[in-house]
Amino acid sequence: MLIWDLFKMALRSLVTHKLRSFLTALGIIIGVASVISMISIGEGARRQTLNTISKFGTNIITIKPGQKKSRHVTTGKVNTLTLEDAEFIEEHIPLITGVAAQVYRSAQLKFENKNTNSTVRGTGASYSRLANFEMDRGRYFNKGEIRSAKRICVLGSTVLKNLFEGRNPLGKTIKVDGKNFLVIGTMISKGALSWFDPDDQIFIPVTTAQKRVFGMNHVQSIDVQAGQIDDLETIKEEVSQILRQKHNIADGKEDDFYVQNSSQWLNSWGDAAKTFTYLLGGIAAISLMVGGIGIMNIMLVSVTERTREIGIRKAIGAKKKEILEQFLIESVLISFLGGGIGILLGIGISRVVSGMGDWETVVSTQSILLAFGFSVAIGIFFGFYPANKAANLNPIDALRYE
Amino acid sequence: MGVQQVPALAGVDFRIEEGEFVAIMGPSGSGKSTLMNLLGCLDLPTSGIYRLEGLNIQELNANQLAEVRNRRIGFVFQSFNLLPRATALENTELPLLYGRIPNSREISLRALDRVGLAHRAKHKPTELSGGERQRVAIARALVNRPAIILADEPTGNLDSATGKEIMDLFQELNREAVTLILVTHEQEVAELTRRIIQMKDGKIIADKRVETC
Numbered sequence: 001m002l003i004w005d006l007f008k009m010a011l012r013s014l015v016t017h018k019l020r021s022f023l024t025a026l027g028i029i030i031g032v033a034s035v036i037s038m039i040s041i042g043e044g045a046r047r048q049t050l051n052t053i054s055k056f057g058t059n060i061i062t063i064k065p066g067q068k069k070s071r072h073v074t075t076g077k078v079n080t081l082t083l084e085d086a087e088f089i090e091e092h093i094p095l096i097t098g099v100a101a102q103v104y105r106s107a108q109l110k111f112e113n114k115n116t117n118s119t120v121r122g123t124g125a126s127y128s129r130l131a132n133f134e135m136d137r138g139r140y141f142n143k144g145e146i147r148s149a150k151r152i153c154v155l156g157s158t159v160l161k162n163l164f165e166g167r168n169p170l171g172k173t174i175k176v177d178g179k180n181f182l183v184i185g186t187m188i189s190k191g192a193l194s195w196f197d198p199d200d201q202i203f204i205p206v207t208t209a210q211k212r213v214f215g216m217n218h219v220q221s222i223d224v225q226a227g228q229i230d231d232l233e234t235i236k237e238e239v240s241q242i243l244r245q246k247h248n249i250a251d252g253k254e255d256d257f258y259v260q261n262s263s264q265w266l267n268s269w270g271d272a273a274k275t276f277t278y279l280l281g282g283i284a285a286i287s288l289m290v291g292g293i294g295i296m297n298i299m300l301v302s303v304t305e306r307t308r309e310i311g312i313r314k315a316i317g318a319k320k321k322e323i324l325e326q327f328l329i330e331s332v333l334i335s336f337l338g339g340g341i342g343i344l345l346g347i348g349i350s351r352v353v354s355g356m357g358d359w360e361t362v363v364s365t366q367s368i369l370l371a372f373g374f375s376v377a378i379g380i381f382f383g384f385y386p387a388n389k390a391a392n393l394n395p396i397d398a399l400r401y402e
Numbered sequence: 403m404g405v406q407q408v409p410a411l412a413g414v415d416f417r418i419e420e421g422e423f424v425a426i427m428g429p430s431g432s433g434k435s436t437l438m439n440l441l442g443c444l445d446l447p448t449s450g451i452y453r454l455e456g457l458n459i460q461e462l463n464a465n466q467l468a469e470v471r472n473r474r475i476g477f478v479f480q481s482f483n484l485l486p487r488a489t490a491l492e493n494t495e496l497p498l499l500y501g502r503i504p505n506s507r508e509i510s511l512r513a514l515d516r517v518g519l520a521h522r523a524k525h526k527p528t529e530l531s532g533g534e535r536q537r538v539a540i541a542r543a544l545v546n547r548p549a550i551i552l553a554d555e556p557t558g559n560l561d562s563a564t565g566k567e568i569m570d571l572f573q574e575l576n577r578e579a580v581t582l583i584l585v586t587h588e589q590e591v592a593e594l595t596r597r598i599i600q601m602k603d604g605k606i607i608a609d610k611r612v613e614t615c
Contacts, residue, residue, distance in 0.1 A: 005499045016487055312483045315444060316542065317472020317500045319465050395444050399483065 003329075006322070010330040013302075014337075024298045025338035027291025028375050032342025034284035035371040036363060037349035042277030044354065044361035050270055059229045060130060061236055062260045063089075063222040063243070079218035080247065080256040083206065086124070086222045088246055093238050098225040100127035103209045103216060109202065110175040111163040118159050119201035120176055122209020128154075128187070130225045131198075138170050138185030141205050149207040153181040157189035158200040176202070177213060232261055281367075285374070291338070292378035299331050299386035310390050311398025324391035331383025332376060339375035343368055412605045418550075418583065423576040425592035426585045428601035435554075437601070438585050442477060442552050443470045455549050472501045476543025480555035482535040484527040490514060490538045491523040497546045513545040514538070517571060533564035540571060544580070551575075553584045557591055569594045 014021040065080040086101035103122040108115065127133075128140045141152055153176070155169060163174060169183040181204065190198045210216050224239060226232050236259050243257055303310070310323060346368075350361035414437065418424055428434045439445040440452055443459055446467075452459040454474060462470065476497075477483075484493045494513050498506035514520045517537040527535050536556060543551045553572070557565030569591060576582050576596075584595060592598050593612060600608035 002499070002502065012487060308483070309485055312485065313496070313500075314468065315442070315471060315477050315483075316497045317468050319468045319500075321465075322500065396439055399444075399479070 003325070006326050006329050007333075009326060010333050013330060014333060020298065021334060024294055025334050025341065027294035028288065028335045028338030028378070029291075029342040029345060031284065031288030031291040032339050032371045032375050033345035033349060034287055035281055035374070036343060036346025036367055037353065037361075038280035038284045039277055039367040039370075040346070040350035040361040040363040041353060041359070042273065042280045043364060043367070044350075044359065046270060046273030046277060047362055048360045049273055059226045059232065061224040061226065061232060061239065063224065063239060063257055064260065065218065065220070065257050079216070081219050081222060082217065083210075083219055085243060085246060086219065089222065089224060089239060089242060092242055093224075093235060095227060095231045095235050095238070096224050097227045098126040098130050098223075100124040100130050100223045100225075101206055101219040102127070102221050102223065103206060103214055103219050104201075105214055107177045107213070108175075109159060109163060111169075111172065114163045114165075116159060116162040118156070118162075120209065120213065121201050121203050122206040122213070123203055124206055126225075127203065127223070130223050133190065134188045136186045136188045137168070138183070140185055140203070146205040146207050149205060149211055151179065151181045151208055151212065152184045152204065154185040154187060154203040155183060156187050156199040156201045156203075158192075158197055159202055160186050174202075176204070179212060236261060288371075288374060288378060291375075292335070292382040295331050295334055295379060296382035296386060298334075299327060299383055300389070302330075303327065303386045303390040306390075307393060307398050307401040310393050311395050311401065314393070314395035315399060320391045323393075324387045327387035327390050328380065328383050331387065332379040335375045335379030335383075339372045342375065343372060346371070412603070414601075414604070414606055416599065416606065416609060418581065420549075420581055421576070421579045423572070423582045423596045424584065425595040425598045426583065426601060427587060427589075427592050427598055429587065431603075432601040433604035434585050434601050436604075438552060438554055441550070441583060442475055443467045472497055473546055474549040476546065476548040476551040478536070478539050478543050478551060478553035478556045480558040482527070482532075482539050482559070484535060484538055484542075486527055489524050489526055490519060490530065490534075490541075493527070493538055494541045494545050497542060501546060503546070510541070510545055513541040516544065517541045531564075532560050533567055536560065536564075536568050537571065540568075540575075544575070550581045550583055553582065555586055556584065557586070557588070565591070 063081065063085075081101075083101050086099050090096065090099040100123050102124075104119055106117055107120040109118055109120075110116075121127075125141060125143045125146055128135070135154075136157070138154070140154055141150065145152060153174065155163070160169060163169070164172075169186060172183050173180050174183060175181070181202075187199070187203075192199065204213070206219065210219075224235060226235050239259055240255065244255065247256055249256065313323060313326075347363050350363050353359055354361040414433070426434050426437060436445070440447055443454070443462075446460050450460070454470065457470065457474075459467070459470065471477075484490075485496070488496070491507070491510055491514065494510040495506045498509060503509070511520060511523060514523050517540050519534060519537050519541065522530060522534060522538075527538070530538065536559075540551075540556075543553075556572075557568055560568060572582055572584070573594060582595070584591070586592055596612050598608070598610055598612060599606055
C-alpha cells in the first residue's frame with residue numbers, strides 16, 4: 001500500500017468523525033496556540049526592553065558612589081564622587097569621548113498655573129550626546145553656562161506637554177522648586193519604559209543643580225562614554241585605577257565606588273527576559289502534552305472500534321507495518337492539522353495582544369517550527385502505542401470481533 | 403494448482419486440484435473453521451504440511467503470510483466484511499492497493515463488471531442489498547487473480563433466492579477455471595459444488611464427487 005493511499009484513508013476516517021477529530025485536535029490547537037502566543041509575548045517584552053535600554057547608549061560606563069556588594073545592592077557612603085572626579089577622568093583617560101556627571105532628584109515644576117512633578121537632572125554639557133537625546137527646539141547648555149551655574153533648563157517632551165501643551169516654551173521661565181529657570185531647549189521623545197519615562201525630566205547644568213537646587217557637593221553618578229565598544233573593559237579598569245589613586249584607597253581596601261558597564265546591565269536584563277520566555281513556553285508545552293494524551297485516548301478507542309476493519313485488512317493482505325502506518329498517519333494528521341490551526345490561532349492571539357496596548361509581540365519562525373515539530377512529534381509518540389496495538393491484532397480474532 | 407497434504411487434528415489429508423469447486427461440510431466443532439483458517443493462511447498448523455502452489459506455507463513468517471493472502475487467496479465471508487465507509491469500487495480495490503499493483507482502478511472496475519455490479523461502483527455497502535454486498539466481496543476476492551477463493555458460509559446471511567444467485571455466480575466463475583473452496587452446512591448449497599468433503603470431530607469422514615454437476 002502506498003503512503004498516499006494510507007493518507008487518503010486516514011483523511012477519510014477523520015472526515016467521517018468530524019466532531020471527534022476536531023475535539024481531539026483541539027488539545028493540540030490550544031497547546032500550539034499557547035506556545036506560540038506565550039513565546040511571542042515573552043520575546044516581545046524582551047525586545048522592547050532591550051530596545052529601549054539600548055536607546056540610552058550601549059557604550060556607556062556608569063560610575064556610582066558606594067561599595068559594590070553584589071550586582072544591584074550597594075552600601076556604605078553615597079557621597080564619595082565629586083565633579084572633580086569627573087574632570088579628572090576626562091583628563092586622564094584618552095580612550096573616552098565624553099564624561100557627564102549627574103545629580104538628580106524629583107522636584108515640583110511650575111509654569112503659570114500648570115504643575116508637574118518630574119525628575120530634575122543636573123548634567124554636564126555632553127550628557128545629551130551620551131544619553132542619545134536629540135534636541136527638538138533650541139539648544140543644550142554649554143560648558144561656559146555650566147561653569148557659571150546659570151539657571152537655564154532643557155525640557156523633556158513629557159514635561160513640555162504637561163506644562164506648555166504645545167505652546168513654544170523657548171524664552172519662557174518655569175519654576176523649579178520655586179526657583180526661576182529659563183527654558184532654552186526641548187528634547188525629542190525617546191519613548192517610555194514601563195518603570196521609567198526618560199521624557200518626564202528636565203535638564204539643568206550640574207553646577208546649578210548642586211549649588212542652587214539640591215544643595216550638595218557630590219555627584220550621584222558619572223557616565224563615561226567609550227569611543228569604541230571594545231574599549232569598555234580597558235576603560236573600566238583605568239577608571240577604577242584612577243579613582244582609587246585619587247581617593248587614596250590603600251591596596252587591599254575595597255573601592256568606595258563601583259563601575260558598571262551598560263552592556264552588562266543589558267545582558268542581565270536580556271537573560272531575565274529569556275528565562276521569562278522559557279517559563280511561559282514551558283507552561284504552554286504542558287498543555288501540548290495534555291493534547292497528546294487526548295490523541296492517544298481517542299486513537300485507542302478508534303482501534304477498538306475498528307477491530308473488525310483491521311481484521312478485514314489483514315485477511316486481504318495488509319502487513320503489520322501497513323496497519324501501523326495507517327493508524328500512525330491518522331494520529332500524525334490530527335496533530336498536524338491541530339498544529340496548523342494552532343499556529344494561526346497563536347499568531348492571531350499575539351496580534352490581538354499587541355493590538356490591545358503598547359505591548360509588543362514577536363512571532364518568531366523558530367517558535368512556529370518548534371511548536372509545529374513538537375506537535376507532530378507528539379502525534380507520533382502518542383499515536384504509536386494505539387497503532388502498534390492495532391498492528392499486532394490477530395486477524396482471526398479481529399474478524400470475529402463484534 | 404497446488405499439491406495439498408495436511409495431516410491436521412486427526413490426519414486431515416487431502417489435495418485440491420486447480421479448477422476444482424469443493425464444499426467442506428460438517429457440524430460446528432467439526433474443525434471446518436480451523437481448516438478454513440489454515441487454508442486461508444490466517445493461521446499456521448502446529449505440525450503438518452500445507453502446500454499452496456508448491457509453497458510450504460508453514461515455513462513462512464507473518465509478512466510472507468500476508469503476501470500469500472494478498473496474492474493467492476481471496477476471501478468471501480458470511481457477513482460480507484466490507485469496509486462500511488468505502489465505496490464498492492474502493493472495497494474491491496483494496497487488495498490491489500496492498501499488493502501495490504498499478505492500474506488498480508481499471509482492474510477493480512473489471513472485477514465489479516464480472517460480478518455484474520459495475521453500475522454500483524460508487525455506492526457504499528449501506529446503499530447495497532445483501533446480495534449486492536456479497537457480489538462486491540466476491541469481486542474483491544477475485545480482483546488479485548488468486549489461486550483459490552475461500553468462501554465461508556457465503557449464503558448464510560442471504561435469503562434463498564439471493565443465495566441461489568450467488569451460487570450461480572460461483573458456478574459461473576468455476577467454469578472460467580477459478581478454484582473455489584466453500585464452507586457450508588447447507589446440503590442444498592453443497593450440492594451445487596462438484597466435490598463435498600464431510601468433516602466430523604476433526605476428521606474427514608467422507609470425500610465424494612457430486613455427480614449432478
